[in-house]
Amino acid sequence: MNTDYKDRNHKKWMGLKYAVQGVKHVFQTEKNFKTHFSMSIIVIILGFFLRVSLVEWAVLFTIMALVISLEMINSSIERIMDYLSPEWHSIVGDIKDIAAGAVLLAAVSSIIIGCLIFLPKLIALF
Numbered sequence: 077m078n079t080d081y082k083d084r085n086h087k088k089w090m091g092l093k094y095a096v097q098g099v100k101h102v103f104q105t106e107k108n109f110k111t112h113f114s115m116s117i118i119v120i121i122l123g124f125f126l127r128v129s130l131v132e133w134a135v136l137f138t139i140m141a142l143v144i145s146l147e148m149i150n151s152s153i154e155r156i157m158d159y160l161s162p163e164w165h166s167i168v169g170d171i172k173d174i175a176a177g178a179v180l181l182a183a184v185s186s187i188i189i190g191c192l193i194f195l196p197k198l199i200a201l202f
């Protein structure tokens with residue numbers, strides 16, 4: 077019983093370790109991920125500087141997490157398709173384009189949200 081609990085706990089931590097490895101891997105290999113990550117850091121710094129409200133923080137973190145998560149899923153889909161179908165095929169192209177389109181939609185939304193939250197505060201500074 078006790079060993080069983082320890083085993084489950086160990087597996088849980090190993091799962092977390094692999095997930096962190098996944099984030100590290102995508103950070104090291106995907107240029108777009110680095111761009112989204114850097115943009116998120118800038119947004120957080122700007123958020124502190126412009127004293128955004130709790131609700132605004134919640135909106136900003138939700139959209140940042142969405143963009144970064146979609147970028148990771150997109151990278152994952154690209155790898156799956158390259159592994160399953162290394163040859164050129166229009167359906168593979170469609171699948172990759174759709175996954176990339178999802179990231180684009182979220183990224184455009186994040187720019188709009190950033191403008192809605194930050195622009196009035198920046199304008200008020202001048």
Ligand SMILES: Nc1ncnc2c1ncn2[C@@H]1O[C@H](COP(=O)(O)OP(=O)(O)OP(=O)(O)O)[C@@H](O)[C@H]1O
Nearest residue numbers: 108154161162163164165166168169170172173176
């Ligand atoms: N096997 C394929 N068959 C058909 N089209 C493909 C294939 N591989 C890539 N493409 C086309 O090339 C585009 C770029 O694919 P690629 O796998 O090189 O992604 P990427 O340039 O690394 O994307 P990202 O910048 O998001 O990482 C795809 O969106 C798709 O239109």
